[in-house]
Amino acid sequence: MKKLLGFIFIVFFGITTSTFAAPFTYTFSGTISHILDDAGAAAVAGISVGDSVSYTFLIDRARDPIEMYYDGSLNPNLIDSPPSRDYFYVDLLSGSLIDEVNGGSFDSAGDIAVYKEGLELDSPAGQGVIFLTGSDDNFIRLEGGLDLWTIGSIVNVEETAFDENVFYTTVTSQNLTLTNISAVPVPAAVWLFGTGLLGIFGFNYRKNKA
Known part of the structure; x- marks a missing residue:
């Protein structure tokens, strides 16, 4: 899970600091x-x-x-x-x-x-x-x-x-x-995209764990 969260952070950080700089x-x-x-x-x-x-x-x-x-x-x-x-x-x-x-x-x-x-x-x-x-x-x-x-x-x-x-x-x-x-400001859609990714992966993690 930690590796997965780290991957999400890297992807999201890259998007917000390059494409949406x-x-x-x-x-x-x-x-x-x-x-x-x-x-x-x-x-x-x-x-x-x-x-x-x-x-x-x-x-x-x-x-x-x-x-x-x-x-x-x-x-x-x-x-x-x-x-x-x-x-x-x-x-x-x-x-x-x-x-x-x-x-x-x-x-x-x-x-x-x-x-x-x-x-x-x-x-x-x-x-x-x-x-x-x-x-x-x-x-x-x-x-x-x-x-x-x-x-x-x-x-x-x-x-x-x-x-x-x-x-x-x-x-x-x-x-x-x-x-x-x-x-x-960075567009709100970018932040929603990031939180959406976290939500999706979090849901899948809980589902797989169950």
């Missing part, structure tokens, strides 16, 4: 420091320098990134090996300030419809990391040292959107402060 959310807050509004996206959004901003990103180092073209195909060059070593998954959960104007400019099959990626550059201990989320017509980019982030860390975030004539708006928020780091 918890990603993290990071929230950065501050104010807009600069706007270049050639596309008019900032005017449409009604934002101006000095306005408050708050971006929340989900970052999952164990999940592969996404670059999806408008024809539905994926860029295979991002994937080094599963899980990807240099590239990883990033998504913006909230905080976008502007949107593409009049449908934007980049909607052909060879353009990127979805970016959800982070890239760790060749530098010490994650000090060079680029994050990109959005599409060719509307994306958010930041650079920072992910492995060095703690509450109070400072980053710069740049959001860009295009119009139908390839004019663009860029909203820059310098010196945003990292105000919250949260682990995304």
Whole structure:
């Protein structure tokens, strides 16, 4: 029985720490420091320098990134090996300030419809990391040292959107402060799966013993 319980623990632990490894959310807050509004996206959004901003990103180092073209195909060059070593998954959960104007400019099959990626550059201990989320017509980019982030860390975030004539708006928020780091909980179904395994094997053990 002890060997059986040990086996169940190893399997369950492996599932919860690999397949269901918890990603993290990071929230950065501050104010807009600069706007270049050639596309008019900032005017449409009604934002101006000095306005408050708050971006929340989900970052999952164990999940592969996404670059999806408008024809539905994926860029295979991002994937080094599963899980990807240099590239990883990033998504913006909230905080976008502007949107593409009049449908934007980049909607052909060879353009990127979805970016959800982070890239760790060749530098010490994650000090060079680029994050990109959005599409060719509307994306958010930041650079920072992910492995060095703690509450109070400072980053710069740049959001860009295009119009139908390839004019663009860029909203820059310098010196945003990292105000919250949260682990995304392991899904309840995983824990139910584990307790279910224990229940099944426990029942069989009692049955065989009887």
